[in-house]
Amino acid sequence: MSVADHINRVSRRIPPWTIYIAALAWAGWLFWLGLSGNLGPEPINALEREYGSIALKLLIAGLCVTPLRTYFGVNLLRFRRQIGLSAFFFVVAHFSVWALLDVQSFGRVWTEIVKRPYVTVGMAALVMLIPLALTSNNASIRKLGKNWRRLHWLTYPIAVLAGIHYVWLVKGFPWEPFIYMAIIVVLLALRFLPKRKKSASKRSGQPQSAR
Amino acid sequence: GAGLIGNVAGAADDLEPNSLEDIRSYNNYYEFGTGKSDPAENAGALDTSNWTIKVGGMVDNPGEYTLDELVGDLTQEERIYRFRCVEAWSMVVPWNGVELADVLNKVGVQSGGNYVAFETVVQPENMPGVRRNVIPFPYKEGLRMDEAMHPLTMLATGIYGEPLANQNGAPIRLVVPWKYGFKSIKSIVSINVVAEQPETTWKDINFREYGFFANVNPNVSHPRWSQATERVIGGGLFSARKDTLLYNGYDEVASLYEGMDPNALY
Numbered sequence: 170m171s172v173a174d175h176i177n178r179v180s181r182r183i184p185p186w187t188i189y190i191a192a193l194a195w196a197g198w199l200f201w202l203g204l205s206g207n208l209g210p211e212p213i214n215a216l217e218r219e220y221g222s223i224a225l226k227l228l229i230a231g232l233c234v235t236p237l238r239t240y241f242g243v244n245l246l247r248f249r250r251q252i253g254l255s256a257f258f259f260v261v262a263h264f265s266v267w268a269l270l271d272v273q274s275f276g277r278v279w280t281e282i283v284k285r286p287y288v289t290v291g292m293a294a295l296v297m298l299i300p301l302a303l304t305s306n307n308a309s310i311r312k313l314g315k316n317w318r319r320l321h322w323l324t325y326p327i328a329v330l331a332g333i334h335y336v337w338l339v340k341g342f343p344w345e346p347f348i349y350m351a352i353i354v355v356l357l358a359l360r361f362l363p364k365r366k367k368s369a370s371k372r373s374g375q376p377q378s379a380r
Numbered sequence: 381g382a383g384l385i386g387n388v389a390g391a392a393d394d395l396e397p398n399s400l401e402d403i404r405s406y407n408n409y410y411e412f413g414t415g416k417s418d419p420a421e422n423a424g425a426l427d428t429s430n431w432t433i434k435v436g437g438m439v440d441n442p443g444e445y446t447l448d449e450l451v452g453d454l455t456q457e458e459r460i461y462r463f464r465c466v467e468a469w470s471m472v473v474p475w476n477g478v479e480l481a482d483v484l485n486k487v488g489v490q491s492g493g494n495y496v497a498f499e500t501v502v503q504p505e506n507m508p509g510v511r512r513n514v515i516p517f518p519y520k521e522g523l524r525m526d527e528a529m530h531p532l533t534m535l536a537t538g539i540y541g542e543p544l545a546n547q548n549g550a551p552i553r554l555v556v557p558w559k560y561g562f563k564s565i566k567s568i569v570s571i572n573v574v575a576e577q578p579e580t581t582w583k584d585i586n587f588r589e590y591g592f593f594a595n596v597n598p599n600v601s602h603p604r605w606s607q608a609t610e611r612v613i614g615g616g617l618f619s620a621r622k623d624t625l626l627y628n629g630y631d632e633v634a635s636l637y638e639g640m641d642p643n644a645l646y
Binding site: 200211212214273287337338343344 | 617
C-alpha cells in the first residue's frame with residue numbers, strides 16, 4: 170500500500186471536529202504559558218507572534234489540501250473547512266492580543282491600522298477572512314452555489330497579504346518570513362500552472378483552419 | 381561632572397531594575413539570531429578569552445588593549461539606567477563599568493577627532509546569525525565626540541555586579557541611555573576616533589527607519605510603528621504600556637542638540 174493510501178485510510182478514522190478541539194487547546198495552552206511566565210519576560214509580543222505564526226501555518230495548510238490530492242493522491246478534503254476556520258480563529262486571537270494586550274487603546278489601534286502599512290495589510294487579510302468564515306457551512310455552500318467557489322477564491326489574496334504582513338514587520342533579513350512567502354507563491358502558482366498547460370495543449374490541438 | 385552624576389543618581393531613585401533573569405533572557409543580538417531568546421540560547425559559544433580592543437584613529441596612544449589595560453585602572457561605576465529599544469519595549473538595567481570619557485581621555489583624543497566608531501566582534505564559527513547574514517557584519521556604531529564624552533555614556537563590563545553574560549555583550553559594551561538600544565553596541569573589539577561621521581549598521585541598512593543620533597523621541601514615529609509608548613519588560617501578560625519620555629527621561633543631554641531639528645534626532 171502506498172504512503173498516500175495509508176494516510177487516506179488513517180485520516181478517514183479521524184473525525185474532522187477534533188481539529189477544533191486541538192486548535193482551542195493549542196491556543197489555550199499558549200495563553201497559559203504566557204500567563205505563567207513561560208513565554209519569556211515579555212509574553213505579550215511572544216503570544217501575539219505565536220498566534221500569528223500558527224494562523225499563517227494553518228492558512229498554508231489549507232492551501233496544501235488541493236495540491237496534495239492532485240499530485241500525491243492524499244485526500245484531506247474533509248478537513249479543509251476545519252483547517253480554514255481554525256486559521257480564522259488564530260487570526261482573531263492574534264488580533265485580539267495585539268489590540269487588547271499590546272496596543273491597549275482603541276484610538277491607537279485605529280491609528281496603527283490606518284498609519285502602518287504592515288498593519289493595514291494584516292487587517293485587510295482579517296477582514297477578507299470574515300465572509301469566508303461566515304460561509305464555511307453546508308447551508309451557505311448550497312445557497313451560494315457557484316458563487317461560493319468564487320467567494321472562497323479570496324483565500325489566495327488573503328495568503329499573499331498574510332505573507333507580506335510577516336515580511337514587512339521584521340528587521341534585517343531573517344529567513345523565515347521569506348520562506349513562508351516563497352511557499353505561498355509556489356502553492357498559488359500550482360493553481361495556475363497545470364490549467365495553462367491544459368488550455369495551451371487544447372489550443373494547439375485545434376486545427377488552424379477552424380478559426 | 382559631579383552635578384551631572386548627582387542628577388543621574390536622582391533619576392535612578394525611582395527605577396526598579398529588572399531581574400537578572402529578564403535581562404539575560406530577552407535580548408537583541410543578531411549575531412546569535414533574530415529571536416529574543418536566540419542570544420541566550422546561542423551566545424554561550426562566544427569566545428571571550430584573551431579579549432583585546434583595538435584602539436586607533438586620531439588618538440595619542442593607539443594599540444591593542446586587554447580589557448584590564450583599557451578599563452582596569454579607571455573608576456568603577458554602578459548606574460541604574462532605563463533601556464529603551466527602538467522596537468518600543470524597555471527595561472531597567474543596573475550596569476557596572478566606567479565612563480567612556482575616562483577611556484577616551486586615557487587614550488588621548490587628538491584635535492579633529494569628532495566622532496568615535498565602534499565595532500562588534502565577528503566569530504562566524506560561534507555566531508549562527510553571522511553565517512546566515514541576517515544583517516551585514518561586523519556590527520558598527522558610532523557617537524559624536526560630545527555624546528561620547530558625556531558623563532552618562534559608559535562602557536559596561538557587568539550587570540548586578542556580575543560580569544556581563546555573553547548575550548548582554550560580554551566582555552565590554554557601550555551604554556548610551558538616552559538613545560535607542562541599538563546604539564549601545566555589544567562585545568566591542570574596536571574603538572576608532574575619526575573626523576567624519578562613521579558608518580553605523582542600522583542606518584546604513586535603512587536610513588529612513590534608523591538615524592545616526594537615534595535619540596529616544598516619543599514624537600517621531602518609526603515608519604512602521606509608534607514610539608509614543610513602550611511595553612515594559614517583566615510586567616507579565618497584562619502589564620500596561622508606559623509613555624515614552626524624550627531622551628528616555630535623561631533631559632540633561634538636551635543641550636547637546638540645541639539648534640538641531642528635533643525631528644531629525646530619531
